[in-house]
Structures are given as structure tokens and as C-alpha cells.
Amino acid sequence: MTTTYHPLSEQEAIEIARSLDHFFPANAKLSSKEIGDGNLNLVFHITDSESGKSLIMKQALPYAKVVGESWPLSLDRSRIESEALILQNKLAPGLAPIVYHYDPELALTIMEDLSDHVIMRKGLIEGTVYPHAAEHLSTFLAQTLFFTSDFGMNQQQKKVQLGKFINPDLCKITEDLIFDDPYTVSPNNSYEAAIEDAAEALRTDAALHLEVAILRDKFLTKAEALLHGDLHTGSVFATPESTKVIDPEFAYYGPMGFDIGAIIANLFMNYAGQEHWIGDAGKRAEFRAYLVETVRSLWTQFDAKFRKLWDEHNVDRLASSTPAFKAFYMSRLLQDAVGFAGCKIVRRIVGLSHVADIDSIPDAAARETAQRMALRIGTALIKANRSVRSIDEAIDIALSAAANK
Amino acid sequence: MTTTYHPLSEQEAIEIARSLDHFFPANAKLSSKEIGDGNLNLVFHITDSESGKSLIMKQALPYAKVVGESWPLSLDRSRIESEALILQNKLAPGLAPIVYHYDPELALTIMEDLSDHVIMRKGLIEGTVYPHAAEHLSTFLAQTLFFTSDFGMNQQQKKVQLGKFINPDLCKITEDLIFDDPYTVSPNNSYEAAIEDAAEALRTDAALHLEVAILRDKFLTKAEALLHGDLHTGSVFATPESTKVIDPEFAYYGPMGFDIGAIIANLFMNYAGQEHWIGDAGKRAEFRAYLVETVRSLWTQFDAKFRKLWDEHNVDRLASSTPAFKAFYMSRLLQDAVGFAGCKIVRRIVGLSHVADIDSIPDAAARETAQRMALRIGTALIKANRSVRSIDEAIDIALSAAANK
Incomplete structure (x- = not known):
């Protein structure tokens, strides 16, 4: 089905879907709906009204449209995304969409339709509890990070794999x-005038800049494992029973804490946004407690799973025979996760790209309250990152900041 | 002159040299001498007895012969070496041999003949003082490390360059x-029975293993800059006036401190070996003081030059506008250098590959004394690496260990 790159029409998408071997029955009545946001990719939802079978076709666009501006973006990210999806599904079966086909010419990935799932961010805004999310996401993180690192795979093959994910x-x-x-x-920043003082404080806080510079340096240089690279709650499709991590087009070899921190950040941003979404104070406190326990459980389960993989599958002789190094490594990994979580919160309040948990709060005062709370949590996590000793301590710091204590 | 890969004969080397445009005059009377150690590469020294002109042709062999064993080695290291040499000479002009030609098929690099220089290790064993070595090597390190890092070059091009130096x-x-x-x-280890107790101590020291595991992890994951990768005093051609860094076939993107530590390690190993080489106690003390001052000067000059580059050429906005990050970075870089220096000393005493500064001491007792001194210095530097605050403190630690204080 290979042809020269061009953005597909819905009719072309249907023809490509029909040509897939054995996916749709011969008598399939296919229809297509473009459901992408049109900023980075085209996303076609192809369904067969006869068999009820369906799939997703995601085609990369050669630019990113953000706030009217157009940034050129390599189509190679489509290869990176499809290769990352295939690897993630191999390492964490059932926790990423299945890839049926990848077409490099068209920058097109054909994959499992997950439209019975809901974007986790949307679910959390609506107050949905996902009782298995921490379990599933900690498995996804432990499996994908460990087995793409120097601990879980041949260290020479890891270098070659790193080369394929330069992004x-x-x-x-x-x-x-x-x-x-x-x-x-x-000019990329975007925030409401009401929080100008808080945005200004970010620009003049030398202690904060030191921590962010250290974290930036880790993002630039620390090639520990193949990251998802953009693991916020908008990249998670969920139901109360199932969790699927999608959209790894930012995948590259970086510091493990960045992926872990992304989830933590987005749970805390939902926490801040719940100032508005759940009107009843008791129910709000209950949901916030659920969010906090999800953060705690995510790290605790990740920590246990990663340590088990270390004990049972570590290919690095020195690392595996040095228990103090495992303790050192896990401790520093938590610190990295806390620091990156803070950075991911701050940017969602004053930077280019925001989150619906907070930005879609209709009432301006409640929105401002949530924005300020998120910024306090974010900056507190950043400043504490190199000294945090446990997830409980990190949560205490976040909650104290949230309460403005 | 491209042909299928095969190890060249001296006659073929002469023919290739003759075919180089304009290097030798038409009436050149070329002769060739193979001067490599035959373990990793063939090295032909081609001279014209008429004009006196000469060059070096280095051809990679597809294996490494070490203690009788044969390890397969990719010929791609020849590309990496020639590309690294060209880049190093561009960034630190005059401090690496000039590359005249590179033939990828033959894995052959044709370069400047430096046979008027002496391998620095040999010179130091003979007690030669190199008054400009610290100045030249610190310039080489500052220029090559800074301008291949995320501070000194476009950060997206750095990622692509990193991919070309996966090794x-x-x-x-x-x-x-x-x-x-x-x-x-x-089975790779090699040491004399006399120091079995010291070798055994290396295998059972949990605190040492933690530090080495942390340093190993940095070597595996910390892609800060394009390293030379094997910067011992056997990779330096020197005269009292001139310094040339050769043989960067181990070049890859790694932690800057590894290159700096390599030089420091080899100066301290010469210090240990001088227990034998300089019989006169006064002269020995004087030469050792010179070696120690070279270590101090190497770091001090490197530190000043790197900071100047940071101030004047840093492309990273956040790094360049955060003075505390510069201080943090230089402090951690010294610590890395100290730790890697220790690792490079230890391996030269008990590991596969040794140094003539110590191993060629003919007297067994003096050799053992030097070996034990070097091991004390090495392990002390490794154990202190994460707490060292200054080069003076590092030197004090090394000298106390040398004196067994």
C-alpha cells in the first residue's frame, strides 16, 4: 500500500484499511471518521458496520499547529512512535495499543481501536475512580524502563537501540x-493576567532555576531508558478495568524519572483542579485522597516491581551484586521523578500547553485558585527534589504546598 | 583508491600514499615501515627520502589481540577515529594529528606524522618535564568537551552527532x-601473586563497589560530550613544546570527567612508578612535585577555560543565566574526574591492561611497592569522589594514600 507521502483523505484511509490482510471481512462496510485534533496528526477511526470491527489509523503531519503558529516536525516521529508502541506492547503486554501495520512512506500507523476507553484526564475531571490505574501504570513503567535500560538488556544492543530513538x-x-x-x-508562554505575580516569581527565583537547570541537564544527557516521553493523563486511555498508554511519539532515551514524574504531575494537577469540579466538600476530599493514594501506590508498586526485575533479570554484574547501588539508584530515581513532576506542573500553568483539569474551570476565581495551588505544588516539588527521601515525604511536601502551609 | 577491505601490505601502503594528491612530490622515493603493535591496528610510517616528507597510515584490524585471545572488533571504529580526529583538530587546532584522507572501505586513516614527538608515558618514565602539557591538555579537554556538549553546540545537532559516535x-x-x-x-584480570591480598580486597569492599557502580552507570548513560575515550599518557605524543592527542578510537558520547580523570590517573601512576625510576631521592621528590603540579594545573586551567567558554559561548539559555548551575556543574565534574581517575588506576594494576610506568620496573619489590601505592591512590580517589570539593583536596587524598597515611 506504499505511496508518496501526502495527508490522507477519509476515502483513502478506508481503502488502505480494506487492503489490510484478514483484518476486516470481505463484505465489510467501512466508514471513516477523522477524530484527531489536527495539530500534529490525522487520526482516522475506521469501523465496519457489519462485523463491528474497527481500527485506528494515525498519520503524522509534517508540522505542528500550536496557537496558530506552525512548527516543522519530522515525519520520522511516526516511525519512532510505531516502533515504541510495538516495543512497549512486547514489554508490557496489553498496556499499549496493538500495532497492526506501519507504513513509513505515509508516516502511518494502523493500530487497535480503543474507543471503548476514555482519556484518563477526562475521566478524572469527571471524578471517575480507576482502581487499577496505579497497578497498570506501575507495571508499564517498570517493564518498559527496566528492559530498555542497561540493567534489562544487552548493553551493546542498548546503544544501538538508543541510536534508533534519537528524536x-x-x-x-x-x-x-x-x-x-x-x-x-x-512568546510561547501563556497564562492569565491574574497570576502575573506568580509567573514573575518563577522568572526571578534563582534557587528554582538551579534545580530546573539540573533537571534540564538530566533530560538532555541522561540516557537511562527508552521513555514514553509524554506520559500525562491525556496519553492514557482507561476504563475502570483497563489501562492503555498511547501516543509515544516523544519516545527517546532519557532519564527514567521523567515518565514517572509525568503521571505524578498530572494526578496533582487534577487534585488542584478538583477545587472546582467536585462541589461537595466531603466528596472532593474523598476523591483527592484517592488521587494522593494513586500517587503513593504508583511509586510504591513501581519501586517494588523495578526492584524485583533488578533482582531477577539484571544483566549488569556489578549492579546486581551491589545491593547498596540498588538502594542508591531507587532513591535517586524517586528524586528525579519528584523534580520532573514539579517541572511538568509548572509548565502547564504558565507555559504554552495547559491541561483541561485546570484551564476548563469556567469560574475565573476558582481557576485562579487551582492555578496558584498547582504552581505551589510544582515549585515545592522542584525545590525539594534533591533532598526527598521517600514518596510519603514527597506527598507531604505537595499537600503542604497545596494547603499553602 | 577504494578497494575491498583487507590488511594492507607495506607495498600497497606505499602505492596508496603515492596516489595522494600533491602530498609527496612526483619524484618521491617512498619507503614504509609497519610500526603498530599489531594488536588492534596496522600502522605504516611512510617516508620520502628525497623530500623528507612523511605520513602515517593507520588501518584498523577486524579483531583485537590481547593476551593471545582474539576479540572481534568493528571496523567502524576507524570511521569513528577519523571523524573524531577531524573534529578535535577543528576544535583544538594543533593538538591532534591532521587527517589527510580517510578511506572507509579499507578502514584506513592517513594522517600527520608525529614521529618527532615521544609518547608522553615514555617521556615521563624517563623523567622528562613537559612544561606545556597541562596548558595544552587542558585546552584540548575544554575545547573538545565544551563544543560537543549541550552547552557548546546546537542541542538538536548534538543528538544527531551522538548517533554517529555510538561505539x-x-x-x-x-x-x-x-x-x-x-x-x-x-579471566581478564592479571596481577602478580605478591599483591593477591590487595586484589582480594578490591573484590570484597562493598563501599568501593557502590562508588564504582555509580561511576559505571555514568559511563553507560551520561551522554555529556564527545569523549576521546582513552586519554591516557600513551595516547599523548609530546615534546617539551608540543602536545598531540592521538588514537581516539574509543570516542563516544559520555561523561566529561572520564577524559579528565584519564590524564590525572596516568600522572599519579607515573608518580607511583617513580619509586623506582628516579634513584636519587631529591630528584625523585622534585619530579613527583612536578607531576602533582601538573595534575593541579591541568584541572585549574581546564576549570578556568571551561568556565570562560561557558560565559562566552553557552547556547543553553537557562544554564548560561544560572550562575549557581555553573558552580554546581564544575564541582560535580571535578568529582566525576576524581572517581574515574581512581577507576583507571585500579584497573591498570589488577586488570587486563597495565602501564609501563609500573609494570616495567625490573625489581620485583620496587614494582610491588609501586603497585600497592597506585592501588591505594586509586581506591582512595574512588571512595572520595562524591565528597571531594577541590582539586587541592583530591591531591591531598591521593598523596596521603600514596604515603599510606
Whole structure:
């Protein structure tokens, strides 16, 4: 089905879907709906009204449309995404969509339809409890991070694999939007005038800049494992029983804590946003307690699973025979996760790209309250990152900051 | 002059040299001498007895012969070496041999003849003072490390450049021989029975293993800059006026401190070996003081030059506007250098590959004294690496260990 790259029409998408071997029955009545946001990719939802079978076709666009501006983006991210999905599904079966086909010419990935799932961010805003999310996400993180690291795979093959996931265009988005713009005057920043004082404080806090510079340096240089690279709750499809991590187009070899921190950050941002979404104070406190326990459980389960993999599958002789190094490593990994979580919160309040948990709060005062709470949590986590000793301590720091204690 | 890969004969080397445009005059009377050690590469010294002009042709062999064993080694290291040499000479002009031609098919690099220089290790064993070595080597280190890092070049191009210097085969040699074998029972280890107790101590010291595991992890994951990768005094051609860094076939993106530590390690190993080489106690003390001052000056000059580059050429907005990060970075870089220096000393005493400064001491008792002194220095530097605050403190630690204080 290979042809020269061009953005597909819905009719072309249907024809490509029909040509897939054995996926749809011969008498399939296919229809297509483009469901992408149109900023980075086209996403076609192809369904057969006869058999009820369906699939997703995701095609990369050669640019990113953000706030009207157009940034050129390599189509190679489509290869990176499809290869990352295939690897993630191999390492964490059932926790990422299945890839049926990848077409490099068209920058097109054909994959499992997960439309029976809901984007986790949306679910959390609606107050949905996901009792298995911490279990599933900690498995996804432990399996994908361990088995792509120097502990879980041949160390020479890891270097070659790293080379296949060099991802300059997408990394630059993170480097600019997360690790630079929020701490300076930048045309990419976007926030409401009401929090100008808080945004100004970010630009003038030398102690904060030191920590962010250290974390930025880790993002730039610390090639520990193949990251998802953009693991916020908008990259998670969930039901109360099932969890699927999607959209790894930012995948590259980086510091493990970045993926872990992304989930933690987004749980805390939902926590801040619940100032508005759940009106009843008792129910709000209950849901917030659930969010906090999800953070705690995510790390605790990840920590246990990663240590078990270390004990049973570590290919690095020195690492596996040095228990103090395992303790050192897990401790520093938590610290990295806490620091990156903070950075991911801050950028969602003052940077280019925001989250619906907070931005879609209709009432301006409640929105401002949530924004300020998120910024307090984010900056507190950043400042504490190199001294945090446990997830309980990290949570205490976040909750004290949230309460403005 | 491209042809299928095969190890060249001296006659073929002469023919290739003759075919180089405009290098030798038409009436050149070329002769060739193979001067390599035959373990990793063929090295032809081609001279024209008429004009006096000469050059070096270095051809990679597809294996490494070490203690009778044959390890397969990718010929791609020849590309890496020639590309590294060209880049190093561009960034630190005059401090690396000039490359005249590179032939990828033959894995052959044709370069400047430096036979008027002496291998620095040999010179130091003979008690030669190199008054400009610290100045030249600190310039080489500052220029090559800064301008290949995320501070000195476009951060997206750096990722692509990193991909070109993925060097699994050569990195594996370092990972095994420096960061693993010396701390366990390995057939690669080699030391005299007289120091079995000291070798045994390396295998059972849990605190030492923690530090080595942390340093190994940095070598495996910390892609800060394009390293030379094997910067011992046998990779330096020197005269009292001139310094040329050669043989960067281990080049890869790694932690800057590894290159700096390599030089420091080899100066301290010469210090230990001088127990024998300079019989006169006064002259020995004087030469050792010179070696120690070279260590101090190397770091002090490197530190000043790197900071100046940071101030004047840093492309990273956040790093360049955060003075505390510069201080943090230089402090951690010294610590890395100290730790890697220690690892590089230890492996030269009990590991596969030794140094003439110590191993060629003819008297067994003096040799053992030097070996034990070097091991004390090495382990002390490794254990102190994460707490060292200054080069003076590092030197004090090394000298106290040398004196067994």
C-alpha cells in the first residue's frame, strides 16, 4: 500500500484499511471518521458496520499547529512512535495499543481501536475512580524502563537501540516548553493576567532555576531508558478495568524519572483542579485522597516491581551484586521523578500547553485558585527534589504546598 | 583508491600514499615501515627520502589481540577515529594529528606524522618535564568537551552527532576492563601473586563497589560530550613544546570527567612508578612535585577555560543565566574526574591492561611497592569522589594514600 507521502483523505484511509490482510471481512462496510485534533496528526477511526470491527489509523503531519503558529516536525516521529508502541506492547503486554501495520512512506500507523476507553484526564475531571490505574501504570513503567535500560538488556544492543530513538524535533519541544520558557519571558508562554505575580516569581527565583537547570541537564544527557516521553493523563486511555498508554511519539532515551514524574504531575494537577469540579466538600476530599493514594501506590508498586526485575533479570554484574547501588539508584530515581513532576506542573500553568483539569474551570476565581495551588505544588516539588527521601515525604511536601502551609 | 577491505601490505601502503594528491612530490622515493603493535591496528610510517616528507597510515584490524585471545572488533571504529580526529583538530587546532584522507572501505586513516614527538608515558618514565602539557591538555579537554556538549553546540545537532559516535564494541572494552573485572574474579584480570591480598580486597569492599557502580552507570548513560575515550599518557605524543592527542578510537558520547580523570590517573601512576625510576631521592621528590603540579594545573586551567567558554559561548539559555548551575556543574565534574581517575588506576594494576610506568620496573619489590601505592591512590580517589570539593583536596587524598597515611 506504499505511496508518496501526502495527508490522507477519509476515502483513502478506508481503502488502505480494506487492503489490510484478514483484518476486516470481505463484505465489510467501512466508514471513516477523522477524530484527531489536527495539530500534529490525522487520526482516522475506521469501523465496519457489519462485523463491528474497527481500527485506528494515525498519520503524522509534517508540522505542528500550536496557537496558530506552525512548527516543522519530522515525519520520522511516526516511525519512532510505531516502533515504541510495538516495543512497549512486547514489554508490557496489553498496556499499549496493538500495532497492526506501519507504513513509513505515509508516516502511518494502523493500530487497535480503543474507543471503548476514555482519556484518563477526562475521566478524572469527571471524578471517575480507576482502581487499577496505579497497578497498570506501575507495571508499564517498570517493564518498559527496566528492559530498555542497561540493567534489562544487552548493553551493546542498548546503544544501538538508543541510536534508533534519537528524536531531536520532539525533544526540542520538551526542552523549550518544559525546561526553559516558564522561567523566562517567552512568546510561547501563556497564562492569565491574574497570576502575573506568580509567573514573575518563577522568572526571578534563582534557587528554582538551579534545580530546573539540573533537571534540564538530566533530560538532555541522561540516557537511562527508552521513555514514553509524554506520559500525562491525556496519553492514557482507561476504563475502570483497563489501562492503555498511547501516543509515544516523544519516545527517546532519557532519564527514567521523567515518565514517572509525568503521571505524578498530572494526578496533582487534577487534585488542584478538583477545587472546582467536585462541589461537595466531603466528596472532593474523598476523591483527592484517592488521587494522593494513586500517587503513593504508583511509586510504591513501581519501586517494588523495578526492584524485583533488578533482582531477577539484571544483566549488569556489578549492579546486581551491589545491593547498596540498588538502594542508591531507587532513591535517586524517586528524586528525579519528584523534580520532573514539579517541572511538568509548572509548565502547564504558565507555559504554552495547559491541561483541561485546570484551564476548563469556567469560574475565573476558582481557576485562579487551582492555578496558584498547582504552581505551589510544582515549585515545592522542584525545590525539594534533591533532598526527598521517600514518596510519603514527597506527598507531604505537595499537600503542604497545596494547603499553602 | 577504494578497494575491498583487507590488511594492507607495506607495498600497497606505499602505492596508496603515492596516489595522494600533491602530498609527496612526483619524484618521491617512498619507503614504509609497519610500526603498530599489531594488536588492534596496522600502522605504516611512510617516508620520502628525497623530500623528507612523511605520513602515517593507520588501518584498523577486524579483531583485537590481547593476551593471545582474539576479540572481534568493528571496523567502524576507524570511521569513528577519523571523524573524531577531524573534529578535535577543528576544535583544538594543533593538538591532534591532521587527517589527510580517510578511506572507509579499507578502514584506513592517513594522517600527520608525529614521529618527532615521544609518547608522553615514555617521556615521563624517563623523567622528562613537559612544561606545556597541562596548558595544552587542558585546552584540548575544554575545547573538545565544551563544543560537543549541550552547552557548546546546537542541542538538536548534538543528538544527531551522538548517533554517529555510538561505539558499542570499544565501549564494551572499557565497561568490562575498567568497570567490572577488577572487582570480581575474571579471566581478564592479571596481577602478580605478591599483591593477591590487595586484589582480594578490591573484590570484597562493598563501599568501593557502590562508588564504582555509580561511576559505571555514568559511563553507560551520561551522554555529556564527545569523549576521546582513552586519554591516557600513551595516547599523548609530546615534546617539551608540543602536545598531540592521538588514537581516539574509543570516542563516544559520555561523561566529561572520564577524559579528565584519564590524564590525572596516568600522572599519579607515573608518580607511583617513580619509586623506582628516579634513584636519587631529591630528584625523585622534585619530579613527583612536578607531576602533582601538573595534575593541579591541568584541572585549574581546564576549570578556568571551561568556565570562560561557558560565559562566552553557552547556547543553553537557562544554564548560561544560572550562575549557581555553573558552580554546581564544575564541582560535580571535578568529582566525576576524581572517581574515574581512581577507576583507571585500579584497573591498570589488577586488570587486563597495565602501564609501563609500573609494570616495567625490573625489581620485583620496587614494582610491588609501586603497585600497592597506585592501588591505594586509586581506591582512595574512588571512595572520595562524591565528597571531594577541590582539586587541592583530591591531591591531598591521593598523596596521603600514596604515603599510606
